[in-house]
Amino acid sequence: xxxxxxxxxxxxxxxxxxxxxxxxxxxxxxxxxxxxxxxxxxxxxxxxxxxxxxxxxxxxxxxxxxxxxxxxxxxxxxxxxxxxxxxxxxxxxxxxxxxxxxxxxxxxxxxxxxxxxxxxxxxxxxxxxxxxxxxxxxxxxxxxxxxxxxxxxxxxxxxxxxxxxxx
Amino acid sequence: xxxxxxxxxxxxxxxxxxxxxxxxxxxxxxxxxxxxxxxxxxxxxxxxxxxxxxxxxxxxxxxxxxxxxxxxxxxxxxxxxxxxxxxxxxxxxxxxxxxxxxxxxxxxxxxxxxxxxxxxxxxxxxxxxxxxxxxxxxxxxxxxxxxxxxxxxxxxxxxxxxxxxxxxxxxxxxxxxxxxxxxxxxxxxxxxxxxxxxxxxxxxxxxxxxxxxxxxxxxxxxxxxxxxxxxxxxxxxxxxxxxxxxxxxxxxxxxxxxxxxxxxxxxxxxxxxxxxxxxxxxxxx
Numbered sequence: 001x002x003x004x005x006x007x008x009x010x011x012x013x014x015x016x017x018x019x020x021x022x023x024x025x026x027x028x029x030x031x032x033x034x035x036x037x038x039x040x041x042x043x044x045x046x047x048x049x050x051x052x053x054x055x056x057x058x059x060x061x062x063x064x065x066x067x068x069x070x071x072x073x074x075x076x077x078x079x080x081x082x083x084x085x086x087x088x089x090x091x092x093x094x095x096x097x098x099x100x101x102x103x104x105x106x107x108x109x110x111x112x113x114x115x116x117x118x119x120x121x122x123x124x125x126x127x128x129x130x131x132x133x134x135x136x137x138x139x140x141x142x143x144x145x146x147x148x149x150x151x152x153x154x155x156x157x158x159x160x161x162x163x164x165x166x167x
Numbered sequence: 168x169x170x171x172x173x174x175x176x177x178x179x180x181x182x183x184x185x186x187x188x189x190x191x192x193x194x195x196x197x198x199x200x201x202x203x204x205x206x207x208x209x210x211x212x213x214x215x216x217x218x219x220x221x222x223x224x225x226x227x228x229x230x231x232x233x234x235x236x237x238x239x240x241x242x243x244x245x246x247x248x249x250x251x252x253x254x255x256x257x258x259x260x261x262x263x264x265x266x267x268x269x270x271x272x273x274x275x276x277x278x279x280x281x282x283x284x285x286x287x288x289x290x291x292x293x294x295x296x297x298x299x300x301x302x303x304x305x306x307x308x309x310x311x312x313x314x315x316x317x318x319x320x321x322x323x324x325x326x327x328x329x330x331x332x333x334x335x336x337x338x339x340x341x342x343x344x345x346x347x348x349x350x351x352x353x354x355x356x357x358x359x360x361x362x363x364x365x366x367x368x369x370x371x372x373x374x375x376x377x378x379x380x381x382x383x384x385x386x387x388x389x390x391x392x393x394x395x396x397x398x399x400x401x402x403x404x405x406x407x408x409x410x411x412x413x414x415x416x417x418x419x420x421x422x423x424x425x426x427x428x429x430x431x432x433x434x435x436x437x438x439x440x441x442x443x444x445x446x447x448x449x450x451x452x
Contacts, residue, residue: 018219019218019219020222023226023229052184055187061298064208068195069204070192074185
């Protein structure tokens with residue numbers, strides 16, 4: 001059940017991403033609220049939940065992508081799982097650590113996406129200072145809005161199953 | 168049930184997920200634009216479009232209001248400029264009408280096939296791409312309106328792209344500024360051809376242009392009709408920059424479109440060609 005709620009939140013984030021986030025484009029940069037949600041969940045729930053949420057969020061992103069299918073799923077799964085490494089450090093609620101961690105996760109996801117897209121035949125010229133860094137900063141700032149409610153209310157909202165259990 | 172304490176089991180699950188992702192990538196490449204994955208994509212576009220319509224109803228007035236306020240400063244000078252352009256355009260239209268009739272008559276005399284006229288379908292942009300890698304817009308017309316994959320999409324300012332995913336009631340239009348897009352194009356009035364390609368910065372470049380090509384800044388670039396997706400003669404933009412160095416195999420040509428890709432509102436989908444209209448020619452006889 002806990003996993004279902006995880007997926008529900010990621011699905012809501014996806015709908016916000018496709019319907020609302022384009023209106024918050026700043027200098028051509030759109031923040032990725034799906035990635036931010038996946039990473040914040042990893043900090044709260046751990047590696048496995050991070051990987052599973054990443055897979056689900058990535059598949060949703062792939063469903064409206066023009067570039068094949070599965071590349072987003074793979075990169076989000078790896079980033080979600082990797083972010084879970086910081087669970088013990090960041091779940092303590094240190095927001096000053098969450099912001100840079102989300103920014104680093106964004107940079108990692110960009111490199112991973114470009115590399116995986118290249119492997120499957122799409123050449124994307126990554127603009128590190130033009131796209132990746134501004135998106136990382138934007139996502140980092142957005143993580144404040146996502147992480148605070150998630151970390152405060154998640155435990156209270158989902159109390160049927162112990163933390164870390166997926167069923 | 169799996170517990171976090173079992174890190175070995177977690178790793179197994181993640182490895183399985185990675186394998187599933189790789190299988191999905193392979194599976195999609197085998198099926199391409201048919202099959203279950205494409206059907207799922209169509210369904211998602213259809214479902215998401217209803218949320219996008221709702222969001223656009225809420226956010227568009229706000230964005231339009233902000234655009235209106237930001238444009239107030241330059242409105243007066245723009246008005247004068249547009250009036251001058253309009254009177255020029257009116258006289259040009261009359262010239263073009265006469266030339267079109269003459270062209271039609273001469274084609275008939277030489278037994279050349281008449282140029283295709285396209286049936287158009289007006290559509291409204293209800294969403295835009297939500298990531299940094301792709302440039303597309305979602306329109307409110309789909310399969311039920313006769314929209315199909317690869318149909319060209321234009322605005323009054325020129326070509327914007329082609330239908331990439333068509334669902335029941337909405338479609339995704341891949342813009343020509345998308346880095347995966349390629350449009351066969353030529354410089355108007357010459358036989359110099361190339362390929363219009365987009366990039367992440369949103370600029371257009373005319374690639375693979377021969378080094379001996381005589382292109383000047385300000386030349387008009389239109390679709391060449393090669394490739395079979397875009398009909399010949401659709402306006403793409405104007406040449407804004409030409410670079411060439413001895414080490415380059417081709418000329419580097421940058422093209423600027425009159426279309427503001429960040430503020431697309433209403434677009435036209437070019438549907439099947441209409442039968443040739445010979446009524447004007449009949450009237451002349």
